[in-house]
Amino acid sequence: MSMWAPPRLLELAGQSLLRNEALAIAALEELPTELFPPLFTVAYAERRSKTLKAMVQSWPFACLPLGSLMKEWQPHQENFQAALNGLDVLLAQEVRPRRWKLQVLDLRKNAHRDFWTTWSGSRASVYSLMEPEATQPMKKKRRVDGCRMRGKQPLAPVEVLIDLCLKEGSRDKLLASLIEKVKQKKGLLHLCCKKLKIFSVPMQNIKMILKMVQLDSVQDLEVNCTWKLSTLGKFAPHLGQMGNLRRLLLSHIHMSSYTSLEQEEHCVSQFTSQFLSLHHLQELYLDSISFLKGRLNQVLRSLKSPLETLSITNCLLSESDLTHLSQCPNISQLKDLGLSGVNLTCVSFEPLQVLLERTSTTLQDLDLDECGIMDSQFTAILPALSHCSQLTTFSFCGNPISMAMLENLLLHTIGLSKLSHVMYPAPLESYEDVEGTLHLGRLAYLHAKLKQMLRDLGRPGMVWFSANPCPHCGDRTFYDPEPILCPCYMPA
Template structure:
């Protein structure tokens, strides 16, 4: 017969407090700080709204990471409203409570996970009060003749941290509630957002929400909207206020035939000039942005920091754009470069070769899928590829490359010790020359040849081939070493 371990003294104390709501609330002023996290977790689980409301007002730490507990959507609203009501009471007081230390209410679900697991005893480790205060330092009161000054000091605003996803027809009770409170207490409550994602939503709704957000708190922005250039021009001034951006993704910004070309140019300049505010930008993703051709230099010359990631995908570029890119001083520390879906077929490969050479010391991931690169172009950039000593991943499917050039690639990159993931295009020899149908027997032979070359060099023999997309279903046949066929494939 097995017996369960007796409850710990801490658990007994929490149970005792929760059994009497008035006792729990009355004891908060004298409760040791170490008891607050386990008591808060228990009150949250049991939906003790009045206790939660009172605990927010007496919270003894600088940060309350409530988002780490919000895993069950069914009682988010009730418990969240209790916490926000406690914050309302706190901010409405003319005299600061004795134990008020709360500066940040963090509602992000993926932040401070260790805080609750350590305090609950489910994780081995020590989260000391000193560490918590170091993460969110408290400004000490000024001293007069060795004593703390008790003159009335203006309240520092409490920050509410959230990750926002703006999407049409999405019922977001949290955002609605927060906006109402920020509107009422604008000087005392700041809505901060580290990550912002924008999907299909009327631009006037987006602007209304952004007026409530501290825009300089945004570090990660994704705009996944099919916007006309004029709409994007209306959004651009808000973009410029996000001066602490680290990551920016723009997708499907469209141009439409315009009777006044100068207007189109005005909108482009309005967008590119915002980059002058981004002193910390590290990652830039531009996907299906239709106005880039001939204008990439407008973006590049406004960059204020060296990029670690540049992804320009499914965009039309000119040879002059590539030349500007290869000469841009902010590209010398690239770790991740993607030009997937950018047609390079008729372009001089020299700018791409120069770009790879300049980033050779840092480049780790390179994506040249669906670029229409030919044998002669690929041969021109092979020497630069061989210099990329940090390269770990290289993919260049969807290009018409012969088996001879792939063998040359292996010889050039055999010394790259970190290169472990390469996705090769199925060589042109593996297709039927008349109908362009993939011939699995030939592909198997070519696969075996490359694999043997790797074995002979003492490298791990992992070779992945990717065929052209199926004209019927769009899927690709993969080969390693057995084929993963698209549903439409018919053997010869």
């Protein structure tokens, strides 16, 4: 027989109080701290905008994690506006209310998710979640002369934390309301954005929104736009103001045929010079960047801190680019290296060998998919690869490799105790024709042979599986141990 858990006294008290909204608002000044989260949750669910507005003004914690509540109950415009109006009243007052402790309005949907759902009534557990230092690591503390503040100090601005995703055609009423409120408050509301994603949005719209954002709060930036190089040059000054950026992803930048060489160099310099201000950059992803060939050194020499992740995908690189990469001072601590889609068929593999040697004690993930690597080139890097003691995942799908080369690779990497996953291409012997049609029976046999070698060498737990693009549709056929086929291989 299942046991029914009766409502706790705190829940009953909150429900009873909200039956009379005017009484609830009047009682906020004397309301126990433990009642605020459950009362706020009920008020949000029932869209009690007057109560929400008043509770924001009396919120007894440093942070109000409204975003996780909006995710649970849907982001109603009325509720959101009520919270903003509560902030409005607070910031308009010259004297700080007695119970006002609010410093951060957190609108991120995945932040502080446990605050509302696991409320236990314990003050200690709530305060540990809502410490100001934990919620706003970028905020600078005001200087104090001794223990007293001299004269009347202006009220500290309230920080609004939000993750922004700017897309063309999307009409975000909540963001529009927030932007308007930030404009009105003129410095009393600081819009802070840890994660910023930009898709195909007119540059004037991007500039208008970023003008309202504290750009030094951005730590994770993704620019997934099909931009001309000149557009990137216009965006570059904003990038340079993101001094606390940890992760940068830049995708699909192309050069116009009408751009002169002088203009091209100017735009590239505008972009690369911004890296001089990014002292905390740890992860750099460059995908489909047309201006990179012959200029990778211009990017690398501007880096101010060691990278943990470097991913250069679907780009053209010269041999000198690879040489500069292998010599760069800030890549010796790489944990993740990706060169997927970079054609390495006609370049010397000595720079890649040097690069693997320099990162052998830190590299954990290596991606060399679709690089056009052949047996002779693979042979050149095997000794360096066998010394990558921290390697956990290695992927080199889409390269024309023979079965003999796969066996040689297995023998060279079997001693890497942390290597757990290897994603390899179907060996050349498993194809029926030059058009790339797989013979699944041969692939099954060769895969079983590799599996047996792993067992014989005492590493049955190391996972090897092949992933091969279909020549007709581009989808991959996986094999581990049975094939997961693309539609082209399915019976009619």
